[in-house]
Amino acid sequence: MIIACSLLTSDTTIILPILLFIGIITGIMKKDHLTESILTALIAFIIGSIIAFVISLITVYYTYGGLYAIAVIQYSLFSIIIYTIVGCIGDVIGHYILSELN
Template sequence: MIIACSLLTGDTTIILPILLFIGIITGIMKKNPLNESILTALIAFVIGSIIAFIISLITIYYTYGGLYAIAVMQYSLFSIILYTIVGCIGDVIGYYIFTELKYNKE
């Protein structure tokens, strides 16, 4: 979902809300304790962000040229960290939504 989100959305302003939504969905889908849920979300969002960044960097290189790709690489670490933090926050929100739904059903 992370890779599809970053590739299908050409607008960079919508990536963070979509990543938050993906984190919420994964937090609801997983039925693990909070610590395991955050750890798996951290690993998934780091790997997904790196793969999506590499694919988008290749696309940018062939579309806009090498200089624009170099400019994008300069803030790559910041964007990967930001995407991972937003995804983990969404995962925690999704975990609490799941626990509320589970306890209100009983």
């Protein structure tokens, strides 16, 4: 879901709310303890963000050229960290939503 979200949305302002929603869904789906749920979301969002970054880097390189790809590389660490934090926050919210529903 992370890879599809980052590749299919062309508007960069909608990526963070969609990632928060994906985090909420994963928090609801994962019915373990909170720490296990956060750990799995952390790993999933790091791996998903890195894969989405590599795919978008290849796309930008072939579409716009090397200079734009360098700009994407410079912005990559910040975006991976922000996407991971937002996903983990969404996972915690989803875990608490599931506990309230039960």
